[in-house]
Amino acid sequence: MDVYRITKEPIDVEEALQAIADPAVGAQAIFLGTVRNEFEGKSSQGLYYDAYVGLAEKELAQIGAELKDEFGARHVVLIHRTGDLPVGAISVLVAVSTGHRPEAFEAARHGIDRVKARVPIWKKEHWSDGGDAWHHDPTAFGLT
Amino acid sequence: MDVYRITKEPIDVEEALQAIADPAVGAQAIFLGTVRNEFEGKSSQGLYYDAYVGLAEKELAQIGAELKDEFGARHVVLIHRTGDLPVGAISVLVAVSTGHRPEAFEAARHGIDRVKARVPIWKKEHWSDGGDAWHHDPTAFGLT
Amino acid sequence: MSQDITVTTLFFSFAADRMNCRNKNYVIPQGTTLGEMVHLLQPQLGPDSTHWLYSVNEEWASGERPLEDGDEIAVIPPVSGG
Amino acid sequence: MSQDITVTTLFFSFAADRMNCRNKNYVIPQGTTLGEMVHLLQPQLGPDSTHWLYSVNEEWASGERPLEDGDEIAVIPPVSGG
Numbered sequence: 001m002d003v004y005r006i007t008k009e010p011i012d013v014e015e016a017l018q019a020i021a022d023p024a025v026g027a028q029a030i031f032l033g034t035v036r037n038e039f040e041g042k043s044s045q046g047l048y049y050d051a052y053v054g055l056a057e058k059e060l061a062q063i064g065a066e067l068k069d070e071f072g073a074r075h076v077v078l079i080h081r082t083g084d085l086p087v088g089a090i091s092v093l094v095a096v097s098t099g100h101r102p103e104a105f106e107a108a109r110h111g112i113d114r115v116k117a118r119v120p121i122w123k124k125e126h127w128s129d130g131g132d133a134w135h136h137d138p139t140a141f142g143l144t
Numbered sequence: 145m146d147v148y149r150i151t152k153e154p155i156d157v158e159e160a161l162q163a164i165a166d167p168a169v170g171a172q173a174i175f176l177g178t179v180r181n182e183f184e185g186k187s188s189q190g191l192y193y194d195a196y197v198g199l200a201e202k203e204l205a206q207i208g209a210e211l212k213d214e215f216g217a218r219h220v221v222l223i224h225r226t227g228d229l230p231v232g233a234i235s236v237l238v239a240v241s242t243g244h245r246p247e248a249f250e251a252a253r254h255g256i257d258r259v260k261a262r263v264p265i266w267k268k269e270h271w272s273d274g275g276d277a278w279h280h281d282p283t284a285f286g287l288t
Numbered sequence: 289m290s291q292d293i294t295v296t297t298l299f300f301s302f303a304a305d306r307m308n309c310r311n312k313n314y315v316i317p318q319g320t321t322l323g324e325m326v327h328l329l330q331p332q333l334g335p336d337s338t339h340w341l342y343s344v345n346e347e348w349a350s351g352e353r354p355l356e357d358g359d360e361i362a363v364i365p366p367v368s369g370g
Numbered sequence: 371m372s373q374d375i376t377v378t379t380l381f382f383s384f385a386a387d388r389m390n391c392r393n394k395n396y397v398i399p400q401g402t403t404l405g406e407m408v409h410l411l412q413p414q415l416g417p418d419s420t421h422w423l424y425s426v427n428e429e430w431a432s433g434e435r436p437l438e439d440g441d442e443i444a445v446i447p448p449v450s451g452g
Contacts, residue, residue, distance in 0.1 A: 121369030122301035265451030
């Protein structure tokens with residue numbers, strides 16, 4: 001079974017494992033992105049994630065189809081959480097199941113890379129010193 | 145926290161996630177090996193795993209130390225189950241957490257590769273037609 | 289004779305900060321393309337906005353796309369999910 | 371004058387099938403090396419057994435290792451975990 005979802009709810013790893021289970025499958029790879037307590041050496045209290053939900057879910061499904069075509073993934077789960085997330089929370093989950101292990105790693109690796117590169121989701125750092133900064137904002141990280 | 149274990153009990157993914165959690169961590173990669181319903185095209189009912197438990201647990205810990213040294217893994221969980229396992233059961237779990245995602249995939253990939261190559265564990269196929277065969281037994285798979 | 293159409297435009301991340309809003313309706317001449325619309329927004333969105341991605345009705349769209357009445361345009365600054 | 375020692379040998383996987391047991395005690399002369407012990411087992415373990423790995427007291431060991439009274443030797447045919 002496949003799941004492509006943008007959600008405000010905590011990500012449930014067990015649900016993903018159930019979705020990718022299959023008697024024909026020998027390998028499952030799961031990637032979890034978690035909120036860190038720092039970014040580039042600066043202390044952080046957490047992240048806020050914004051998303052364009054409709055397009056984001058379509059893009060997740062598109063990426064899932066690619067993982068099946070290119071790496072033989074049998075089942076794909078791509079879930080990204082939005083809203084305010086504390087340090088340690090799971091922000092994104094990629095789970096795939098395949099016949100054998102090399103494809104499982106390939107599919108999961110390309111899955112998270114493509115989610116990060118293409119899905120309309122944005123994160124804002126809540127610095128411990130009180131400030132906020134959108135990632136990739138040229139003015140926020142002294143890029144201009 | 146690290147876990148290196150050979151066990152007859154079902155593998156608990158949630159326990160592994162708790163063990164590798166860390167506020168300084170941004171990436172977690174988990175690999176699960178599951179029992180397939182076929183091997184090289186022949187229908188199978190499940191697997192029996194035998195292990196030399198004492199040496200196997202030492203070797204798991206050695207591999208964990210390597211994943212920390214070579215790929216900067218902060219926490220490592222390596223668990224392998226033994227006994228009779230039905231199709232779909234998780235036979236092996238590799239879970240690592242790292243600062244960023246490339247190292248998470250590298251560490252998990254090398255983790256499962258080294259477990260399969262070095263840890264004294266052996267599997268026997270329970271064919272659907274009633275026969276049994278130890279993997280790597282030269283007489284069992286027509287290798288002689 | 290060209291009529292006017294109304295489109296809804298969505299802003300996210302620092303584009304929303306720059307626009308001071310999450311969405312806004314624009315009345316524009318029929319036949320306006322997405323590229324012309326982006327040009328219209330550029331003074332407030334910033335010069336980098338011409339390199340961003342855009343969608344119309346939840347599908348990626350290029351600058352040549354003619355806009356229609358009721359279209360939902362989304363301004364997609366560089367993404368940072370994960 | 372050499373005394374005899376007793377060692378325990380563990381068999382796994384198809385090595386256990388070939389030996390018809392999971393473990394067996396052997397009384398061997400003091401000073402026997404692991405390699406000599408493997409040579410002793412080879413007729414029943416099979417010719418491929420000289421390429422297998424062996425451990426003594428839960429540590430990987432090479433053929434030159436002298437065995438001592440009470441040692442636990444494990445015969446490790448090619449592994450197949452995962």
